[in-house]
Amino acid sequence: MKKISIIIISALSVFFVVMASDYIKSRSGNDACIECHDAETPGIVKQYRSSSHSKNEVACYSCHEAEKSDPSGFEHNGFRVTAVVTPKHCGKCHSKEVQEFKDSLHDESGFFSLSAYGVREVEKRYKNTTLGRTANYKTNFSRESAEAGCLDCHGTVIKVGKNGKLINWPNVGMGRFNPDGSVGSCSTCHTRHRFSLEQARKPETCGQCHLGPDHPQREIYEESKHGNLFASDGENWKWDTPAGKWGPKDIDAPTCAACHMSGFGGAVKTTHNVSARLKWELEPMFSWTTDKEYLSGKKKFPIKRSIAARYEKIHGLRKGAIKSVKTGLPNPFAIAKKYAPEVYKAYVGPGKWWSRGKTRLDALGGEALRSSKEKREDMLKVCTQCHSRSWAEGDLDKADALIDVYNAVVLAIKLKYYDPIKREKLDKDIMFNGKSQVDNLWHEIWHHEGRIWRMGAFMQGQDWQHWEGSYEVADDGSHMADMLEKLRVRKAVKRKLRIR
């Protein structure tokens, strides 16, 4: 009996000593960090002090401690710290959010822009950026330009140089490749060091990346009634209610975060998986529902016969020419393998951040793997906190109905005009940056106007849906027809006049 209590007492005292020394270390460490940084970088300490982390005694070192295996760590006044704070660090306390983020397509953002990164052959080092030779090497979409554009939104590869200096730094892109083997950046929506809920819930935060001609969700939202209500009254709404509770009692109209992430008063599960409520893929060349067979690219997505027949007739295409569209593209993993195989190898494989990486389907996890119907149901649960089911469903049905029209019209333009120009090599003498005006026009049709047409409809932006979307696609379709005609005539004239 005596022996047992001695064992217990000594075990407990070891436990308490360990606990206490850890506690003292973190507290005194924190005090040291704060004391010195209050003088060196007072802006950081001020923001930290107003954060809920400070109130909950989350120390500087809890986030900045570098694992032994992390090459970005360095000795700093008696502590091994890193400047690159990654989802691995946040995940020590917020594992749920990190897993959901990982299960969403946000986490793959970096793969999608590797075509602009692609260090196949390191050319030279310009200050703290590695420059590579890619297909874009000799164009103005070069790596130099991508570092300040694509890669600042999507994320780049952070490397550690010989002297410990961070290369391609700073970068706060969504799918940043971190030196500790993790991917992503939580401060894209929660800037350090306030880590505020209010900021993440406001549309301007998402709008930092979701704007412009190829994905103007911010502008569409501004046009919508919801955005209008936010602009006129948002300052009186309540923004800091804890997640799960924040809902229709706090705000009158939804923001991006309310529809795509928030639990919204308990109607659905709060999620960091922005793919979890999407029925459609609206950004690829053609749209298809987010069901497994299409995400993996296994099956083509059908176009309703009556709609296909309508556009075959209008454009003089043979019966059955418009039938279905390709799915599963763009495939983030295939992009990586092609443009930056060393990045693929470093982050995909057993024990790596992604254990598997073959098709677009492998990019998703958790609730994003449900059927498209279930995902739509979650979106509707948000709407019906403020609208009747028939109102909300009626509005989304309208948008659903135009997808087949979009697919059919854009496929018709491709089959009738774009494909023949490329097949007959009619534009080979008019290239700039490796692309012709025909290529650029085709890109604008699906990548800009086509996305606007589709997204405008789903997010209540009528002007975007029609005048910036559907109308522009038709206008550019007619330009494409004009180009085919003129390029064929030009080819014939040149042959006649024996111009090379």
Ligand code: HEC
């Ligand atoms: C004695 C002063 C002092 C102490 C103590 C101190 N720092 Fe620093 N820290 C600095 C200075 C000075 C810099 C450099 C600022 C600059 O480059 O302008 C710095 C830079 C940093 C950086 C940025 C490094 C980079 O490459 O961008 C981080 C992160 C950091 N400190 C975290 C911490 C943490 C966490 C602690 C406590 C564990 C801490 N510091 C303790 C003075 C201090």
Ligand code: HEC
């Ligand atoms: C909740 C986690 C967290 C805590 C707590 C935290 N930081 Fe940070 N810190 C970050 C993140 C995230 C970044 C941005 C770096 C990145 O993108 O990876 C950062 C960046 C920095 C930088 C470099 C930024 C720059 O502009 O040069 C310094 C210096 C720094 N932190 C110091 C501190 C100090 C001092 C404290 C305590 C007062 C502290 N941090 C507390 C997460 C944290």
Ligand code: HEC
């Ligand atoms: C050592 C544990 C710890 C680490 C590491 C940590 N947090 Fe926290 N975080 C907390 C605690 C504790 C709270 C407050 C209680 C709560 O809301 O759960 C909190 C709250 C938050 C909140 C809600 C803020 C609010 O106003 O309610 C956000 C957002 C957040 N953390 C983001 C992050 C991010 C991003 C990182 C990594 C850069 C991070 N945290 C790292 C412990 C941590």
Ligand code: HEC
């Ligand atoms: C302003 C920030 C920003 C810049 C700059 C940017 N992108 Fe994007 N990109 C986005 C956003 C936001 C989306 C999501 C579009 C959507 O879902 O509507 C996206 C989508 C994509 C997609 C499609 C992803 C998918 O899921 O199908 C690819 C591929 C892509 N971008 C590549 C690039 C490349 C390459 C560059 C530079 C030449 C670039 N982006 C520049 C923000 C940006």
Ligand code: HEC
């Ligand atoms: C730092 C840039 C950035 C910010 C900030 C950002 N996003 Fe994104 N988002 C992207 C990029 C890049 C993509 C496209 C690439 C991808 O999906 O992998 C994307 C894709 C998406 C998608 C499509 C996912 C899918 O499965 O097709 C949704 C929905 C989305 N974001 C919602 C949001 C919301 C809501 C916010 C704000 C709370 C937000 N994003 C903030 C960059 C950003």
Ligand code: HEC
């Ligand atoms: C696309 C923007 C976006 C990104 C990226 C993001 N968050 Fe959030 N986060 C939000 C929003 C919006 C909320 C508030 C949800 C709500 O309305 O209830 C939130 C809430 C939180 C909370 C509070 C949750 C709670 O239950 O109190 C934590 C903790 C958090 N985020 C951590 C993280 C971590 C860790 C990461 C990185 C893996 C991250 N966030 C990345 C937008 C984002």
Ligand code: HEC
């Ligand atoms: C009223 C709710 C609502 C609001 C507010 C809202 N969205 Fe959406 N969003 C939707 C719906 C519904 C869809 C279509 C979903 C589907 O696939 O069925 C959508 C689609 C998207 C997509 C396309 C995903 C894909 O397939 O590529 C992105 C990206 C996006 N929203 C981002 C945003 C951003 C950023 C904001 C704020 C500026 C925002 N949304 C505001 C409801 C909303």
Ligand code: HEC
């Ligand atoms: C937080 C409450 C709230 C949520 C959630 C919400 N709405 Fe709304 N919505 C409103 C309010 C308020 C109006 C303005 C009603 C009016 O015009 O009197 C509105 C207006 C609309 C309109 C009319 C647009 C116009 O131009 O007049 C449509 C359509 C709509 N919402 C659809 C949706 C859909 C679809 C969803 C879910 C994806 C949704 N709403 C989610 C509050 C909400």
